[in-house]
Amino acid sequence: MLYQQENNSAFSGVLPKREDMDSMYMWKLEDIYISIEKWEEDFKNLEKMLPRFQEYQGHLFESPQKLFESIQLMENAEIIMGKLYAYAVMKSHEDTSKEIYQALADRAGSLLTKLSAAVSFYTPEILSAEDGLLQSFINQSSDLKKYVFFFENILRMRPHTLSQSEEELLARAGEVARGPEEIFSLFTNADMKFPTVVDEKGNEVELSEERYIRFIRSKDRRVRQDAYESLFDTYSKYKNSLAAMYSSSVKSDLFYAQSRKYESCLEGALDSDHIPLSVYDAVVDTIRENLAPLHEYVALRKEVLEVPELRMHDLYVPLVDEPHKDISYDEACSMVLKGLEPLGKEYLSILKHGFESSWIDVYENQGKRKGAYSWGSYGTHPYVLLNYNGTINDVFTIAHEMGHSIHTWYSHKNQPFIYADYTIFLAEVASTTNEALLLHYLIENSTDRNTRIYLLNYFLEQIRTTVYRQAMFADFERTSHSMAEKGDPLTADRLSTIWHDLNVAYYGPSISVDNRIDIEWARIPHFYSAFYVYKYVTGYAAATSLSQQILNDGEIKRTRYLDFLKQGSSSYSINILKNAGVDMTSSAPLEETIAVFKEKMAELKELLG
Template sequence: MAKELLKRNEVKKEFTWNLEDLYADIPSWENAVREIQEIASRLEQMEGKVTESAESLYSTLSQLEEMGKKTDPAFNYAERLSDQDTGDTTHLAMSQKLRSIYTDISSRLSFIDPEILELKQETLEQYFTQQPKLEGYRKYIQEIQRLKPHHLPAEMERLLAMASEMSNVPEETFAVFNNADLKLPEMTDENGDSIRITHGRYLPLMESSDRRVRREAFEKMYQTYKQFENTLASLYSGQIRQLMFYAKARKYPSTLQAAVNRNNVSPEVYDNLVATVNANLDKMYRYVRLRKRLLQVDELHMYDVYTPIIPDASRKVPYEEAKKTILKALAPLGEDYIRLLEEGFSNRWIDVYENEGKRSGAYSAGAYGGHPYVLMNYDDSLDSMFTLAHEMGHSLHSHYSNTAQPYFYSRYKIFVAEVASTCNEILLMEYLLKNTTDTKERAYLLNHYLDSFKGTVYRQTMFAEFEKKTNAMAEAGESLTAQVLNDVYYELNSRYFGPDMVSDPEIAREWARIPHFYYNFYVYQYATGFSAAVAIARNILQEGAPAVARYKEFLSGGCSQPPVELLKIAGVDLETPRPIQDALDVFGQVLDELEKLV
């Protein structure tokens, strides 16, 4: 009989996040939601009067800020409850209720930005003089003005806001299907025991030294998705169509330009990434050849991608050991950083282990005015330790920004979201490499470093190219059927892995299980973030305190400056291909060392 996961109420409290730090109970959350609605009702009375005077503009923006400070924890509470057990319909209903309320509020208050945009600049400057507290909102107003070409009259803004709830349906439906409804099959593990494949168990199965286990997990995973590929193609096509709707409505030439402009990033940054990685595929092909040689196989298959190529060097990393190692590895970031890490580890910021119905993967979620929360599905592997360091990087980035910035400037842009998390991973890797004297362990770690590059720079850029291609196809009027998506994905996979990899037919359906394809051109930022993090981590280890100070200035920046400018503070300019090329050169250097060691 297959070993099943623990139910949520069977998980030890110490391994769950403490949502009582947000609200004592659900009635307290309901009171907060009512307060949000009351503020929204007061703000609704400002229609036609937002810019009537300096005082009315200040009153509008200060109330909007107050509402935001209450909305952040309310969303955090509902979403965390829902994610810890996606099968709990009460918590799912709370999340859906709040999303519905927020959509309604966004619709009712959609007049605010258009009224601000109608205000003459000279009058605005007078208002700053008449009400000095307005100065705190200057950058917020400037950001509204930056997007003026893409703003619409108030009635049209109201319609777009009303449509946003249904535009989330593809993402929400995929999440419910993937996390709650999809039942993956059973298989036989290395010990001859029957186990059920889950999202959390899939990677450990793919890391198995038993090739039969890897192949069986791989084939059964994609056979399952094949059963639903037409439905999933329809969902993904629906996701792109809603992006096209908003891009056209806001007068953008493409969905890609709409997505990057939202973060104040140039499309050239995206194109630089794809072009530079494609120009360095020879390094990826070298890595694939090395993997094939070390695994001693006649053919290297896609189910051989994750298994360690250094035999007998992998080991279990229990959660308690992982926390201690991470604290030592991140010590170069200073005592204040370590104190915050210890607080997160000790005070239940983290939901540690997989349970039945729990959302797959890992993330960090921050809310202004409180501590962040981290979702893990920890499995005692080296990968899980790196993931824990990664997510705590996100969390401390949120903490620094939330502490240093007023609410409107606290939320860092998605474009820089992966920098702090990946910097932590690289510092952890450098620490582990520095503290091993065992040749086999060093080779194992070097391979893990290469796998991080493969998974974050090469793989995520392949994902980014898939998004770009499929969006462009839809914009050209092509139909995105399951077969079309399979063909596009298979061609990219074959190109990125090269001639020494057998691209098994099943891999064509990998697109069908990637939740990030519903995040609106998110994945390229993993690769740009990784590249920036390589540079920052190396500066920290080489320069010490001055580089740490620059880095913490970046961490504390929130969205007070454009993201590319904030990265320049930390010493990285992503408007050029150089950081990407420099990172890929490091990949080549690590590959050189591993080839010599083995």
């Protein structure tokens, strides 16, 4: 029986099987490979390419042409690898219980490790070249001139680059290092089962991470409490196993940081994007110094909800009824298109093309990876994974993930492969700018008091969850890695104590922080990509500034913003963002965001009377 998503059966009952889903709402991975057989052909071709790298090892500087040919070989191999890996992993995410696609993903991961080992000699050999030889080659070869920044970025890593044999060993360890994240993903997506929850209408519904998002926003306090307790009680059952997974991930971070002679895991993680430690510290410390507005907002929430004791499961429920309920996917796309009109006709045409050309996998099904992301590979269009449930939050998720995808589209179209992928530091800027523009549109076009209250509350929630909450995550990561560096064990109880204390500090005296929340650290997938989450904070602060510039200054700032999207990694991230009009080496963007938070809270209080 075909699963009819637009009749809202997506929002109740047992999750459908993948084969029962309507293909209209599924991504088309055939645009990468028409069949697994074609994937196998590329896999074999890349395997055959790997021995060719040995011809260049130790011979890069025989001539400018030799150096250029070796880089071309590396680029061609990495382009194929990108397609192989993206296809295999995205297929595995369609249904994580299907072993055939898990096997593809495992094989792709193994081949990636082999490729990393095969090319591991490049950086040490370039760094060992005689002084002036590289520059001489660049001067002699027009083909090498486009790689000037590529070489510059390698040379700055000299203090943290090892010998050829050591680099090869680290590359081969990559597959083992990915183990904790892969185990966590499979365990929480495929093996972990949640109990049923009785919804507002008295129906028993199987709980999932995606459905939890819907339940925790329910106006029925009993529903959100039941969902909250069921979710975290399930995680608590496996707290020791989950702690072992996370501890192993942190130990992997420590292994690489120490191997590359960094003073800390944090320094090693930030150096890949050439971000000063002061930027990370400013995120955590600036937010820590400005918790009073968050405490005030939590107190307001308690007052409006009229509860004798505000609990953790009361943090996400809207203060007024949601104006848009069970929004169809097509309606959501229309809302996003309207909201992003300030970005101009060209941007909108790309966005509409993505909606109409099977870039997006829309609905949840049994075994599907939770959450949402944008992904793809060079030479193919981007893809978006959603688990759409018909809420206004899901509409913003579409805007967010398509922000990533169109950033990718612009970068890939305007940069050669070597600079086509923007850094993670920049990744959250375009996505969050989209959200800010959509929210501005919805607030400006709200026609009644309740809708405006809802949207202002949503605005405040965005800052609470993307700035304050992610800063709390960054705070946790800094603490957990510091403990590991000192040799302190990361047990479930220790991690839970840290998490409990952070929640007490961040949310303040107006809320009762119960013990169930202590295990929440165990369900955060981003913790397996160490020191990623602070970029949500910097990205939101940058997006707040950029969206205001686009709205207030028109064509000139829009053109500058679209130029930002085209830069890829052709310069250092801090400089690309500075050229776009935001200086993240200063705490000013964060302070401006907090000022906006206070301004919108005052407006909300006025409307609430």
